[in-house]
Amino acid sequence: MELWQEFGGQPPIRILINYWELAPDDLRARLDALQREGFSHVSSFVPWQAFESDISHKLMKFLQAVSERRLSLSLILSPDVGVHALHSGVPRDLAASEEIHARRAGSGPCVVALAPRWHALPSLHSAEFMKRYWAFLSRFLGFLSDLDRSQSGVLRRLSVSVTGSFWKYYRSPGGGSFDSATNAAGDEGKSGSASFLKYLSEQYSQREFADPDAAAAQRWKTQSFEDVNRRHFAQSAEDQFRRQSEQILLRKYLPVPLEHLELYTPEADPAYLHTAVLQAAADGRAEFTRLSKLVDACATRETAVDRRVCRPCVQWTGFGGFQTLSDSERQFLLLKSLLLVASRGGAVFLEDREWRRLSRSFRKRADLLARRLAEGRLRLGASVIQVVPHLWSPAGGPWKEWSRLLGPEARLCSSLDVLRAHPETKLVVVDPALILRAEPARELLDWAEAGGALVLPQGPLVTESARAQISTRLGVKQGRGRAIAGRGGASRQTYELGAGKVHFYDPQATDWRDFAVSLIEEAGIRRRCQLGDGRLQTISLESESGQGLFIMNGTSRALSTDIHFAESVRVTDLALSLTDSPNPGVVEPEQVPPVEPARRFSLEVPSCGVLPLSVLNSGTATAVVAVSSELPSPEGEHAAPV
Amino acid sequence: MQHRFDWRVYQEFLTVGARGVPLAENAGPALFVAREGAVISGYSSGEDTDEWLGTSTEELRLRYAHREHRVVEEADLQKWIREALAKDHVVDQAECLRRRLGADPGGTQLSRPVAYHHFLLDGLQGWWSRVLPSNYGIYLRLERPRGVEGAPRELCLVVRGGRLESFHSPDLSGMARTDTRGDEDLVRYLSEKYLVPFQGAVIPERDWEDWSKLAEPWRLVLMALRARRARLVPFRWGLAGLLGARAYFGL
Incomplete structure (x- = not known):
C-alpha cells in the first residue's frame, strides 16, 4: 500500500526535494533513490523567485518526473525561512527594499541567519509585497489549471500546502528561550505600524467594544493595552494571511487538495539568532541543547484556521546549524521532533541529502516509528490548554508551571477550534493577555459546564457583554464563589458550573506552583511516572493497551536513573510492539517477556539516547502517579556544563 | 537555477572546525551577548551556554574562568549583523562578523582567533x-x-x-x-x-x-x-x- 494512502495523505517524514537547484539527471537520480528506499511521497517548496523566472520549466519537469514514478507530492507555496534560496525565495527587488522590511522596535530588522545568505525578512503587512504575492498565487493557480487541461494525470497525486510563512519569526532576537519575556512578537516596521493602527480602528469600532457607551471603545486603544493589542493584531494578521491565501487558491477551481501547515524551523528562530551568527563566525557546531529546547517550545503550540487544525510540522534544514551537529545529536533531534509532532498528526521535513546522511539502521527505525505514529495508535494528548492571543508570543500567568509539570501535554492555542479537536482536555486556561469577548466566553463556559475546569484571569480584559454573561451564568453577584488562598498571591475564586468548575486567578501572582498543582489534581490529570533525574525528559504517548513512554537523554553523557510508578506495572521494550505485533502499537500479553511487575525500575539512557518503553495496563486500570510539586525541574539538576 | 552559493558544498570542503576536530586543538574563545549587564545569549564551541543566560557580566567574568571569552553588547552585535547583511553571501557575512568580534574595543587581545581559516x-x-x-x-x-x-x-x-x-x-x-x-x-x-x-x-x-x-x-x-x-x-x-x-x- 502506498504511504500516501496508508497515512491518509499525511506521511510523518516528508522528504524535501529542491527541484529548482537540480539538473534534470540529478533530479531523476534523487527521485529514483527515494523510490528505491520505499518512499512514495515527496515534498518541495515552490520558491516564488524560482517560479517567476522558471524559463526552463523546471517545475513542470519536476511534476512530470514525480508523476512518472507514481510518487505523491505536496508543494508548499507560502514563502518560508526554510527555502534554500536567496532571500527565502522572495523576488530580489522586494527582498532588497528596506522600506518593506519587518522590524522590531528595539532591535531593527527581523533577520534570518541561514545560508545561502543572511537576510532581513520582508513585512507581510506591506501592501506592495502582498499585492505581488497574491499575483504569484494566482499565476500558480493558472499554471495548475493549464496542467489540469493538458496533462491532468500529472496532478493526480499532487497537493498544495499553505504555511504561517514569516509571521512567527517577527520576534526580538536573543533571550535564549522561546518563552523569554523579552521575546515579544510582531512587526513594528513602517507597514506593520500602519496596519496596526488600521486594525485598532476596525477592531474597536465593533459594537461589542462600545458597551456601555461609545467612549468605552477608546479605553481599549490606550497605551496600557498596547502589548495586548499587538498580540491580538499579530495573530489576526497571520490568520488573515492564511485565509486570503486559501481564498485566492480556491477562487477558481483548484484541481488539487489544499492543507494548512504550522511549519516551524528551529534553526531560523529569532531566539537562536545570536547563537546562529556567533556559531557561523566561530565556524563551529550548532548548540544542540538550545535547538532541542526550541523543539519543546514549538511542540506546545497548536493553531487552527476556520475550524481546521493546522498540522504541526518541524523542518530541519541542510544549510543551518542542524547539519553541523554530530550524528547522534541529529538523530536525537529528529526522533524528538517526530515524537512530538507526528503523534499530533504532523510531520518532520528534511531534505533528501540530509536523510541519506543518516545511517541506514537509523532511517529504518525512524521510518518504522513514523508509520506507527501515523496510524494514530500512539497519540500525544493535551491535558491542559492555555488560550493565548498570539501563538508565537511568550505566554503569561501560570503557563511556565503547566509546561514544567506536564511537558508537551500542556498546550498553547490561539483558537478555540483547537479545543474541539481535544476531547481529552481537562483544564482550559485563559491567558492574562487575552481579550475575552462574548462569543468565546460563551463557548468556554459551555465547555466548562459539560465537565471541564476553566481558569480565567481576573482583570480588565473582558468586554462588558462577556463579563455580564460570565457573571450571570456563574452567579457571581449571588456570591456563589469560594475563595482558595495560595502561595505568592496565586489565590483563586472557584465557582461550580454544571458538571464543571470555573476558577478565577490573579494574573499578578508570582508563585504559581501550588496553584498549578492543586488545579491539576482537582481536574484529575495524572502523570504516570516520575524520573529521578531532571535532565531526562519523557514523552508519554497514549496507546490502546497502555502507554508508550519515551525517555529522552539530551545530554552528552549516559545517565542512570530510577523510574517510579504509583502502582505495579509491567514494562517492556516498546520496540517489540512496534515491530512484531500483528496489531502494531498494541502489545499482546503473550508477546511480553517475563518481566515482573514493579513500581520502580532502574534505567540507563545513553547520551543523546531515546529509550522507548511500553507501560502495560494492569487489568483495566492504568498505573498512574499524582503530579506533585516536587517533580524534578527539567533544568534543576543540570548545573554543570556539559 | 543553479545556486551560486552552495553552503553545504562549501562546508564539506572548506570548514575546519565543524566536524570531527578535537575541541582543544581549535576552540576559539567563547562569545556572549549582554543586554543591560546580563547575558542574554552566547556561543561556545563544544559547550552549552544556556546555563549562563541571565548571569550578570560581572559574575560571568568571575565564574567563566576556564576558557577565554568575550562579551559583546547586544546593540553592537545587532549593528554588526546589519552590516553583514550588505554582503553577498554567508561566507562573507560570517567573515565580516568575525572581524568585528576579533577586534576588541576594550584593548584586550584575544589569544586565539574567533575561528581558524581553512x-x-x-x-x-x-x-x-x-x-x-x-x-x-x-x-x-x-x-x-x-x-x-x-x-x-x-x-x-x-x-x-x-x-x-x-x-x-x-x-x-x-x-x-x-x-x-x-x-x-x-x-x-x-x-x-x-x-x-x-x-x-x-x-x-x-x-x-x-x-x-x-x-x-x-x-x-x-x-x-x-x-x-x-x-x-x-x-x-x-x-x-x-x-x-x-x-x-x-x-
Whole structure:
C-alpha cells in the first residue's frame, strides 16, 4: 500500500526535494533513490523567485518526473525561512527594499541567519509585497489549471500546502528561550505600524467594544493595552494571511487538495539568532541543547484556521546549524521532533541529502516509528490548554508551571477550534493577555459546564457583554464563589458550573506552583511516572493497551536513573510492539517477556539516547502517579556544563 | 537555477572546525551577548551556554574562568549583523562578523582567533593574492577511495576582483557528453563558462580531509603531488613554485 494512502495523505517524514537547484539527471537520480528506499511521497517548496523566472520549466519537469514514478507530492507555496534560496525565495527587488522590511522596535530588522545568505525578512503587512504575492498565487493557480487541461494525470497525486510563512519569526532576537519575556512578537516596521493602527480602528469600532457607551471603545486603544493589542493584531494578521491565501487558491477551481501547515524551523528562530551568527563566525557546531529546547517550545503550540487544525510540522534544514551537529545529536533531534509532532498528526521535513546522511539502521527505525505514529495508535494528548492571543508570543500567568509539570501535554492555542479537536482536555486556561469577548466566553463556559475546569484571569480584559454573561451564568453577584488562598498571591475564586468548575486567578501572582498543582489534581490529570533525574525528559504517548513512554537523554553523557510508578506495572521494550505485533502499537500479553511487575525500575539512557518503553495496563486500570510539586525541574539538576 | 552559493558544498570542503576536530586543538574563545549587564545569549564551541543566560557580566567574568571569552553588547552585535547583511553571501557575512568580534574595543587581545581559516582560503587570501590574477576559478575534485561507492565530490570557486564571488558544485550539464572527456577538457569548459582562468586539482578524499585539519599542510600537499596521488589540472610550474614557497618558507 502506498504511504500516501496508508497515512491518509499525511506521511510523518516528508522528504524535501529542491527541484529548482537540480539538473534534470540529478533530479531523476534523487527521485529514483527515494523510490528505491520505499518512499512514495515527496515534498518541495515552490520558491516564488524560482517560479517567476522558471524559463526552463523546471517545475513542470519536476511534476512530470514525480508523476512518472507514481510518487505523491505536496508543494508548499507560502514563502518560508526554510527555502534554500536567496532571500527565502522572495523576488530580489522586494527582498532588497528596506522600506518593506519587518522590524522590531528595539532591535531593527527581523533577520534570518541561514545560508545561502543572511537576510532581513520582508513585512507581510506591506501592501506592495502582498499585492505581488497574491499575483504569484494566482499565476500558480493558472499554471495548475493549464496542467489540469493538458496533462491532468500529472496532478493526480499532487497537493498544495499553505504555511504561517514569516509571521512567527517577527520576534526580538536573543533571550535564549522561546518563552523569554523579552521575546515579544510582531512587526513594528513602517507597514506593520500602519496596519496596526488600521486594525485598532476596525477592531474597536465593533459594537461589542462600545458597551456601555461609545467612549468605552477608546479605553481599549490606550497605551496600557498596547502589548495586548499587538498580540491580538499579530495573530489576526497571520490568520488573515492564511485565509486570503486559501481564498485566492480556491477562487477558481483548484484541481488539487489544499492543507494548512504550522511549519516551524528551529534553526531560523529569532531566539537562536545570536547563537546562529556567533556559531557561523566561530565556524563551529550548532548548540544542540538550545535547538532541542526550541523543539519543546514549538511542540506546545497548536493553531487552527476556520475550524481546521493546522498540522504541526518541524523542518530541519541542510544549510543551518542542524547539519553541523554530530550524528547522534541529529538523530536525537529528529526522533524528538517526530515524537512530538507526528503523534499530533504532523510531520518532520528534511531534505533528501540530509536523510541519506543518516545511517541506514537509523532511517529504518525512524521510518518504522513514523508509520506507527501515523496510524494514530500512539497519540500525544493535551491535558491542559492555555488560550493565548498570539501563538508565537511568550505566554503569561501560570503557563511556565503547566509546561514544567506536564511537558508537551500542556498546550498553547490561539483558537478555540483547537479545543474541539481535544476531547481529552481537562483544564482550559485563559491567558492574562487575552481579550475575552462574548462569543468565546460563551463557548468556554459551555465547555466548562459539560465537565471541564476553566481558569480565567481576573482583570480588565473582558468586554462588558462577556463579563455580564460570565457573571450571570456563574452567579457571581449571588456570591456563589469560594475563595482558595495560595502561595505568592496565586489565590483563586472557584465557582461550580454544571458538571464543571470555573476558577478565577490573579494574573499578578508570582508563585504559581501550588496553584498549578492543586488545579491539576482537582481536574484529575495524572502523570504516570516520575524520573529521578531532571535532565531526562519523557514523552508519554497514549496507546490502546497502555502507554508508550519515551525517555529522552539530551545530554552528552549516559545517565542512570530510577523510574517510579504509583502502582505495579509491567514494562517492556516498546520496540517489540512496534515491530512484531500483528496489531502494531498494541502489545499482546503473550508477546511480553517475563518481566515482573514493579513500581520502580532502574534505567540507563545513553547520551543523546531515546529509550522507548511500553507501560502495560494492569487489568483495566492504568498505573498512574499524582503530579506533585516536587517533580524534578527539567533544568534543576543540570548545573554543570556539559 | 543553479545556486551560486552552495553552503553545504562549501562546508564539506572548506570548514575546519565543524566536524570531527578535537575541541582543544581549535576552540576559539567563547562569545556572549549582554543586554543591560546580563547575558542574554552566547556561543561556545563544544559547550552549552544556556546555563549562563541571565548571569550578570560581572559574575560571568568571575565564574567563566576556564576558557577565554568575550562579551559583546547586544546593540553592537545587532549593528554588526546589519552590516553583514550588505554582503553577498554567508561566507562573507560570517567573515565580516568575525572581524568585528576579533577586534576588541576594550584593548584586550584575544589569544586565539574567533575561528581558524581553512588552509586553502588562508593561502589564497594571504600573500598569494598579490601574485594571483584578480579573476580566477578553482575546481576541486575529491576522489573516493577504491571500493567506496558514490560520485566524487566537486567544488567550484570563482574569485573576481579578489573577492569570493561564488562557490558551488560545477554545473556540467552544458558540456558535450563524450566518454573520453578528461580533466583538462573539464577545466577548459569551466574557464569558458565562467570567463575566468580555472585551476583544477584532483585529490584523494582522505588526503583532503587530513589536510583540512591542519593550518599548514602544504608539505603534505607537495608530497602528494610528487607521489602523483594528487594532481594539478593543468600542471603549472608557477603554481607549483608558490606551493613550494609556502611549504618550505612559509610564504
